Amino acid sequence: MPSNKSIIFKAVPDGYPVAGEHMELVTKEIDIENFSLADERYSSYEIGQVLDGYGIAIVVKSNNKKYQVGDYFVGLIGWEEYSHITANVVSAEALAKEIFTKFKVPESHFIGLLGIPGMSAYVGLNKIGQPKKAASGAVGQVVGQIAKIKGLRVIGSASDDSKIKYLEEELKFDGAFNYKTCNVDKKLKELCPNGIDIYFDNVGGETLDIVINHLNNFARVVACGMISQYNTKDHYGVKNLIQIIGKRVLIQGFIVSDHFQEMESFRKEMVEWFKQGKLKYKEDIVEGIQNAPQALINILTGKKFGKMIVKIC
Amino acid sequence: MPSNKSIIFKAVPDGYPVAGEHMELVTKEIDIENFSLADERYSSYEIGQVLDGYGIAIVVKSNNKKYQVGDYFVGLIGWEEYSHITANVVSAEALAKEIFTKFKVPESHFIGLLGIPGMSAYVGLNKIGQPKKAASGAVGQVVGQIAKIKGLRVIGSASDDSKIKYLEEELKFDGAFNYKTCNVDKKLKELCPNGIDIYFDNVGGETLDIVINHLNNFARVVACGMISQYNTKDHYGVKNLIQIIGKRVLIQGFIVSDHFQEMESFRKEMVEWFKQGKLKYKEDIVEGIQNAPQALINILTGKKFGKMIVKIC
Structure with missing residues (x-):
């Protein structure tokens, strides 16, 4: 069985959070084949639960007709290598997999410039x-x-x-x-x-x-x-x-x-500007789930430059 | 010649103003007959000048065809017994004398409920x-x-x-x-x-x-x-x-x-409600120009009840 590294919410910080103290890396095995897909899951801001944020993932298991194995998903995902995205999150999500083929801009921009x-x-x-x-x-x-x-x-x-x-x-x-x-x-x-x-x-x-x-x-x-x-x-x-x-x-x-009802017009106009070179977008990409807590802290303390993105795998 | 009592702005207060110290009652003679009516006058918030506020006055001299001697004026007037209302103030004023005959509500309400x-x-x-x-x-x-x-x-x-x-x-x-x-x-x-x-x-x-x-x-x-x-x-x-x-x-x-462009619809609806007994309006009427400074202080310190009105003469 593959192992799944996650960052969990360990304790409520008093001021700025400290990696290890308020956020912790945990590793568990995950049985993807027998994993039971649910409509809802825990809240991500409870002690002991995995944190979440906007991200891009590749589907490895799905009971949703819109998402096939191998498809991309853009939206709220856990801070983890394998994340269980429930029906309520998928349906609330205005971002769909088609966007990658429709707009030809770097994938990461869908959680930044176009996110x-x-x-x-x-x-x-x-x-x-x-x-x-x-x-x-x-x-x-x-x-x-x-x-x-x-x-x-x-x-x-x-x-x-x-x-x-x-x-x-x-x-x-x-x-x-x-x-x-x-x-x-x-x-x-x-x-x-x-x-x-x-x-x-x-x-x-x-x-x-x-x-x-x-x-x-x-x-x-x-x-x-x-x-x-x-x-x-x-x-x-x-x-x-x-x-x-x-x-x-x-x-x-x-x-x-x-304002998600305006997603389409937003994206259309932004992509046009982007392709005309009128928009630049700076990203700060950090590699590895284990560095996610420090990446968050760097946002809070201003020690990052542009949209912070953690590349999990 | 009649005398004219005025309240002048004497000094800038540090905290709450003090009657006598920051506002002072002065009495001067006024030659109404030979008084020269001007388009503009001093600013009321300069040291030594008469204070002003919304009030109701009876016209004693006028070079404005819209206002005859004996007419009412509602608008910005000096804190004084005889006040020189200049053309710029009159023309800026959305309130006109016709209102007294048009709406039959207490006069004072035109600087309170309907003001x-x-x-x-x-x-x-x-x-x-x-x-x-x-x-x-x-x-x-x-x-x-x-x-x-x-x-x-x-x-x-x-x-x-x-x-x-x-x-x-x-x-x-x-x-x-x-x-x-x-x-x-x-x-x-x-x-x-x-x-x-x-x-x-x-x-x-x-x-x-x-x-x-x-x-x-x-x-x-x-x-x-x-x-x-x-x-x-x-x-x-x-x-x-x-x-x-x-x-x-x-x-x-x-x-x-x-929002003065909405004066008419405002007044129409309010008078209707007032006449239907749906609106009450509490006034706190103080007699005498000499009590105006303390009346202002009472507004600032909450020692008044309802719209504060000073009855000058």
Whole structure:
């Protein structure tokens, strides 16, 4: 019987998780032939259970007519070598195997540029940001490029200088700064002398607070993520919220899955831009399931560059 | 020549303003006959200048064909016995003298129920709150009643117990609590066991922070005012903002004057409800211009009950 390496959720972290302590690599045998396929399984965020995330897998056993052995599956899968994808996950999944043959772009892009991060950028900017004339993470790099395609002036922020260089030199952003090392308020005054109309927020906390200071009247804040606040109990208190009244600011939290009905138009437009060379997408690929916990920690601490992808097998 | 008592802006307060110290009563003679009517005048928020606010005045001199001596004017006027209303203010004013004869409701209601506070309640609830199935200030008491008319379950919050009693017994809110004395988190759990869909925020600060904890998915926060944050340099830091992503919360700052094009439909519907007895409106009337500074301070500190109106003459 083949062995199956999995990363399980071992303990709730207090701050940032530690590989080994809060996530653990376990190896079990798996009897694929006699494995009983179910409609639902455990929740992935319970102690002792395998973690999950968006990934690409090849089907080795299936009782679903849409998926034959050898087909690709793109969607929520366990952090493991062999993962049991249940009917509820498959049916909730807007991504289907046909996409690989339909669009001819690198496979990994279906969990990045054309997956959840790309779609978060696309939907968040278009529907909430309402670009009228808007970074380096999985989402931010895409938002900035779409905004440039739409003719906006784009300033990016990221957490290290190599990313800043990439944003300015490769993605041709109009400016970029390291929010961890510079005086954000001063930088924004310098880079956005006419204020900010759209803020696509993936950071939250103090950065958001300072940005509010620079928002123009009728500005839109796309609240997509607040990575600075994920692993701390001592959340930063945003003090400038009072400004949103006089400035008539819109702040809208959103989750991309609410917008999956737009998957087709999103993908069609994005692939076109990608093939025209208008969109670049940086990936940070880590090899081996055993490195998945550290890869997650690197996302949380900013020690990665672009969409983090773990190549399991 | 008649004398004209005015309240001038004397100094910028550090925290709450103090009557006499930051606002001062001055008396000057005014030569009405030879007074030169101008298109524009000073800004009311400069040191030494007369303060202004929404009020009702009787015209004693006019070079505007629309306003004859003896007519009423409703709009922005100085805190003074005789006030010079310039052309730019008159033309910006959506409120016209005809309203008194058109709608037969108490005059004072045109700066309350049918004025800026009433319209803030109406527009904010309808356009941002999107009542699908939302207190005791000038705005809050109206929001709650409109929300009741629309069939919503309404919980009010106010800053003293007599207001709470009024909200519950007179306005028939489904519940009300004193946000200054009770444990807001506990109270909300008790009064809103199914969470909150619309929060009409006139308070901001800690109350907003706690409310975010109780918001449902897709909740709307109408950011109309943040009175807890107006007179302090040490703004409260809102820590729960991170929740707005997962809950897909909309937070929209707004100023009612952006919506003046809806004045007519607002007034028509409100007067109908008022005449049907579906809307009550509590006013706190203070006599004498000399008491205006303290009246303002009472708004800021919550020591008033309903729309604050100063009867100058």
